[in-house]
Amino acid sequence: MDLSYTPEEEEFRARLREWLAKVLPGLPPKPDPEDWPGRRAYDLGWQRTLYDAGYADVHWGASPTTRLIFLEETEKAGAPYVGANFVGLLHAGPTIATEGTEEQRARWLAPILRGDEVWCQGFSEPDAGSDLAALRTRAWRDGDHYVVSGSKIWTSHAEVADWCELLVRTDPAAPRHRGITWLAMPMDAPGVTVRPLRTLAGSAEFAEVFLDEVRVPVANRVGAENDGWRVTMVTLSFERGTAFVGEVVACRRVLGDLARVAHRNGAWDDPELRRRLGRLNAEFRALWRLTQWNVSEAEGRGVPGVGGSVFKLRYSHARQELYDAAAAVLGPDALDLDRPWVLDRLSSLSYTIAAGTSQIQRNIVAERILGLPKGR
């Protein structure tokens, strides 16, 4: 393990800092969180700015350490995060880059990097979440097309997506993990219906997606037919790898802001609250070191390993504890949705579910790191 930075990496950091200081003051104002077309335009505009400056492919073209520096510096500078196209940039893009043919890479990667096209992830189904291999959306071959019928759920940003990385069952007779295929489905294909789902925080950030005999060209299949499970694992390892780096930096900033507000409003007089904030400070410092350790491990392998599960497990709970502490600092104002941190507190609840629940991460840690026997 090596947690130090090379002179080239430090030079990359300095150049990036300088560029961010120049470019960020010229950004347009952030759109309303409920204005999804506006959010799409804003996020893709930022992606285009990154592309023009040569930073667009940092999520899958650069070394893990360079990516870490990029995410740390952009978050510290207050730059936008990947936003509406997180699936394109952090899941589908890396998967196509690793598993796609030359034509597929040429067709799909440049529009993601340029900020022209948005992707969503059609994996989960009403009866297939943690147990993803239970998915039932069917695809039949009809000449040079697949005909797809079924439904997906919790599809983030489906309303503004151009493409969906879709998992379908192509061989119902095969053992569960061996009959699945990975397809790139155009979201404007006839037979695709998107029904937004509203969360308790009031936003419709994900949707149900119904598929009624949707025709998807066979040329849109990434990997071999029935080899979609292996292709999917490539995607998921990216998801749990460095996807949360920027957020750890942001949480450390929130912690500093919380202490300042607590000093102002008198909450700091409570020794219990001071202990809570102190413990969280130590926790997020440790999480940052764990991130660096995971990145250092990934340097050797090219893709993140199971250490991402240890991080994801602890980080998602620490984030919830952070925003609970924010509520303690805010007092009765924690019930006012317009106050800072209140919506973040509500959305933090989803962190222990999305990208693999805490129970599933514990299973992975138990079996693949601690070598404990598989559960029944």
Ligand SMILES: Cc1cc2nc3c(=O)[nH]c(=O)nc-3n(C[C@H](O)[C@H](O)[C@H](O)COP(=O)(O)OP(=O)(O)OC[C@H]3O[C@@H](n4cnc5c(N)ncnc54)[C@H](O)[C@@H]3O)c2cc1C
């Ligand atoms: C904010 C958010 C965004 C999302 N975005 C997407 C997206 O874009 N695309 C997509 O495809 N999906 C998305 N999801 C879905 C997400 O992947 C699933 O919610 C998740 O995998 C859990 O599946 P489930 O909701 O069906 O719960 P279930 O799998 O039904 O789990 C229910 C409970 O049982 C527990 N459990 C299940 N199996 C085990 C086991 N073997 N051992 C111990 N406990 C177990 C779980 O931990 C959980 O507590 C998103 C979810 C959220 C919250």
